[in-house]
Amino acid sequence: AILRDNAELITLKEATTILKNNSVKSVVSSKDFTYLQTDKDVYKIASSQVTPNMFVDYEVKVKSSSSIIVYILFFVLFAGLGTLMFRWLQKNKIFNVEKAGDTKFRSSLEHSQPIESIKSDVTFSDIGGISDVKIELEEIIDFMKKPKRYKSFGARMPRGVLLVGPPGVGKTMIAKAVANAAGVPFFYQSGASFVQIYVGMGAKRVHELFQAAKNNSPSIIFIDEIDAVGKKRDGQRSDERESTLNQLLTEMDGFENSSGVIVIAATNKIDVLDSALLRAGRFDRRVFVELPTNKERASILSKYLDKVPHDLDVNSIANMTVGFNGASLATLVNEASLLAIRQHDFQVTIEHFHQVKDKVMFGKKKLQILSQEQKRYRITYQAAKVICATYFDLPFEKLLLSNEKLTPSTDEPLIKHELESRVKMLLAGIVACNIKYNEHASSAKGDLDEAKEIVDKMIKDYGMGSSLIPTDNEKEILMKKLYDETRNLLESLQDVMKYVENVLNERESITKADVKKQLDEIL
Incomplete structure (x- = not known):
């Protein structure tokens, strides 16, 4: 009772009455109070009010504070x-x-930490090849620097900007550059950080993020990979992700004043985002950040090569990196520099880039140990591929005997004859081995699968068959036609085949320029 001290405080008169009724079972005295315990309740009276004579009939227990x-x-x-x-x-x-x-407990503790802004040290001059994107965003930067100028015209700041593009094109860097140029606080969160196990935690995190941004306005919120939390709602259930999305919609919709806060989000899957998130008033602007063009790749490479000792023509590297994004170009330059260091060279050369390009594009694979017979088949297979790729001028600079792929796959719009050229290149190795050995190896599977996929799309999706609506056996007819045309081409280039095979057997690599020189002498 003393520890909890939930006893009822009474007066001296009340205490005297209770004692006279003989209802008290025990008396406990401490420095401040004397406690009287009955069958039902515990009472207390200030110790300064009682005298020893009051308790002559009771045994008093002394409870010290110690x-x-x-x-x-x-x-x-x-x-x-x-x-x-x-x-x-x-x-x-x-x-x-x-x-x-x-x-779960650790995660909830982490997210209980206050959300703080970060200082961006990325500038637009650090990012190459985004001149079109920069023009789109300059107005927003100016708005954040001079809001009064725009408000005087009755113009409101765009609520949100959606950066759309494939991975690695620099969407996060662009957002940081905007924050740096505007000179405002930058709040970074990934979409995945809102996806919580506990119900309501994601929505709470969204509210905290916007509250922190409003308290520091003007400011920029950047949500990376927003598709992790902004996917379309199916309307059949209301789970944690949907409640988080609802909170995000509410924060952006202006139910609360969010003046001075711009939300920049990034995604590579705009087709999966909820329509409510994409409507005007939330993400007012969409900026598409595509893979860099040849000129833009040269600009990006120049940035990364600034601190690298070299004597290179940047355009030649740009030409050999079709399909590379900004992140891949950064990795390419770094890998070439590391290779030059390992080989104790004084500067990075074009040969270093040739050697590391496939590692960056396709990943490093463990080299297979081939028998002499397997190596002969491999040489013939790769010789045919490099000859076809050069003949049809496909984008590549050098072939290594160990290459699984020669050129990267692409989703860019291609004309029918361009697609057919790629299929012929993919079939060339099989055709050459069947001409020379009457059989081919199982390593052809990857090329054959890609060739089948292209032919399937040509017939079913692109309407490139005999009619726009595909008929039976159309794919088989097209595949046989391309196979026969590839066979006729390689049979007419046997002298070039022998030359390329000899080079691959000796050096295990050959450049496009070397093959082109041989083709030009015959054709």
Whole structure:
């Protein structure tokens, strides 16, 4: 009772009455109060009001404050020992918090931390090849610098900007450059950080983000990979992701004043986003950031090569990197620099780029150990591919004997004869081995699968068959036609085949320029 001290405070008169009624079972005295315990209740009276004569018929127990302190010290000591034991067990992996399913608790603690802005040190001059995008965003930068000028015309700041483009094209860097140019606080969050296990935590996180941005307005919120939280709602259920999306829509919709805050979001899957998120008044502007063109690749490469010792023609590297995004170009330059260091060269050369290009584009694979017979088949297979690729002027600069692929796949709009040229290149190795050995190896599977996929799209999706609506056996007819045309081409170029095979056998690599020189002598 003393520890909880939930006793009812009474007067001296009331205490005297209770004592006279003989209903008191025990008396406990402390420094401040004297406690009277009956069958039903506990009462207390200030110790300064009582006298010893009042309790002549009772045994009075004295409760000193020191005993309470002992209880408190014991509790603190026990808690401290428990904490030390817990940390020792966790350190020695006897008990792992996350493995025990406490990730949720740790995650909720992390997200209880206040959201703070970061300072962007990325400028538009650091990003090459985005002149069109920069023009689109300059108005927003000017708006944030001079809001009064626009408000005087009755113009309002765009609520949101959606950056759309494939991975690696620099969407995050662009958002940081906008924040840097505008000189405003930059709040970064990924869409995945809103997807919480606990119901309501994602929505709470969204509210905290916008609140922090409003408190520091004008400011920029950047949500990377917004498709993680902004996917279309099916209307059949209301899960945590949908409640988070609803909160995001509410924050952007102006139910609360969000003046001075611009939301920039990035996605490479605009088709999966909810229509409510895309309507005007939320994301007012959409900026499409595409893969860099040849000129833009040269601009990006120039940025990355500034601090690299070299004597290179940037345009030649730009020509050999068709299909590369900004991130891939950065990796390419870095890999070429590392190779030059490993080989103890004084500067990076075009040969270094040739050697690391396929590693960046397709990934490093463990080289297969080929028998002499397998190597002969491989040489013939690759020789035919490089001859066809050069003959049809497909984008590549050099072929290595160990290459799985010669040129990257592309989704760019292609004309029928361009698609047919690619299929012929993919079939060339099989055709050459069948001409020379009357059989081919299983390693042709990757090329054959891609050739089938292209032919299937040509007939079913692109209407490139004998009619716009495909008929039976149309794919088989087209594949046989391209196979026969490839066979006729390679049979007419046997001298070039022998030359390329000899080079691959000796050096295990050959350049497009070398093959083109041989073709020009015959054709």
